[in-house]
Amino acid sequence: MSNLAYLYHDDCLLHDMAQDHPECPARISAIEDRMRMAHIFDFVRHYEAPPATRRQLARVHDLKYVDKILNYGGSHEEFEHSYLDPDTIITPQTPQSAIRSAGAGVYATDLVMEGKARAAFCNVRPPGHHAVRNGAMGFCFFNNIAVAASHAIHEHSLRRVAILDFDVHHGNGTEDIFHDDPRVLFGSTFQHPLYPFSGADSSNEHIINMPLPAGTNGEKFRAALTEHWFPAVDKFKPEMLFISAGFDGHYDDEMSSFRLHAEDYVWATQQMLAMADKHCNGRIVSMLEGGYELHSLARSVVAHIKILMRLG
Numbered sequence: 093m094s095n096l097a098y099l100y101h102d103d104c105l106l107h108d109m110a111q112d113h114p115e116c117p118a119r120i121s122a123i124e125d126r127m128r129m130a131h132i133f134d135f136v137r138h139y140e141a142p143p144a145t146r147r148q149l150a151r152v153h154d155l156k157y158v159d160k161i162l163n164y165g166g167s168h169e170e171f172e173h174s175y176l177d178p179d180t181i182i183t184p185q186t187p188q189s190a191i192r193s194a195g196a197g198v199y200a201t202d203l204v205m206e207g208k209a210r211a212a213f214c215n216v217r218p219p220g221h222h223a224v225r226n227g228a229m230g231f232c233f234f235n236n237i238a239v240a241a242s243h244a245i246h247e248h249s250l251r252r253v254a255i256l257d258f259d260v261h262h263g264n265g266t267e268d269i270f271h272d273d274p275r276v277l278f279g280s281t282f283q284h285p286l287y288p289f290s291g292a293d294s295s296n297e298h299i300i301n302m303p304l305p306a307g308t309n310g311e312k313f314r315a316a317l318t319e320h321w322f323p324a325v326d327k328f329k330p331e332m333l334f335i336s337a338g339f340d341g342h343y344d345d346e347m348s349s350f351r352l353h354a355e356d357y358v359w360a361t362q363q364m365l366a367m368a369d370k371h372c373n374g375r376i377v378s379m380l381e382g383g384y385e386l387h388s389l390a391r392s393v394v395a396h397i398k399i400l401m402r403l404g
């Protein structure tokens with residue numbers, strides 16, 4: 093049995109925006125199927141993601157917005173849904189999925205901080221890194237990684253945490269939440285210009301944005317991380333490392349024009365693990381963000397998990 097906690101909940105499959113929406117329940121199942129094929133499913137420590145509480149969510153979101161999401165469906169017919177932005181559809185089942193997604197990160201943080209696991213991976217959806225303090229956007233409702241990082245600061249008295257986001261889109265929600273909070277180092281690599289068209293000029297000392305052009309390959313991606321992220325992490329000396337793990341920069345993923353492969357995610361994870369070993373006693377919580385081409389998503393996530401399990 094490895095020392096990796098694996099968090100999941102069946103309720104994460106309930107939120108379903110439309111038959112052809114790329115952010116679909118099959119993403120989660122594809123990852124689990126691939127974990128079984130790779131014979132790692134039985135070697136991670138399984139935990140059910142609990143629901144995040146209103147108080148945990150309100151640390152990073154306006155309470156009025158939290159209640160709007162939590163109460164959605166109460167007065168609606170079951171088939172009703174509405175658009176929160178052109179790509180983000182809330183249904184009466186969405187709150188159940190969204191609170192388990194956010195709750196996974198909170199519980200993962202507790203498990204790692206209490207030494208019950210060395211690292212954790214949360215196979216959950218909806219994703220979170222586009223959700224801003226007072227709103228949903230880009231398939232995201234609650235900012236899962238921000239809720240987890242904030243929990244580490246408030247419940248475990250950490251003074252410095254780092255969030256590294258290698259999704260191909262700028263983690264604008266996470267930046268929105270922590271832009272003026274020097275306790276959080278936030279690094280985001282992203283294709284630019286690309287949705288949400290932010291981040292190119294909003295960096296500060298603890299917000300490390302790395303806009304990269306369409307066509308970025310593994311070599312350029314690795315060089316950017318080496319040049320910008322890792323020195324910043326070394327200087328910051330975080331007590332815990334959070335990963336917004338998005339795999340939509342894969343060559344096969346039509347969501348972007350990056351040309352990354354599973355080996356690049358392996359490399360990035362190895363580097364982040366080394367950073368965590370150096371500064372935070374190996375404490376890592378990684379949460380699924382994007383990644384929409386099911387085969388490359390599943391392959392890349394399994395490669396990422398194997399590194400977190402210290403198999404590579």
Ligand SMILES: [Zn+2]
Binds near residue numbers: 382
């Ligand atoms: Zn993305």
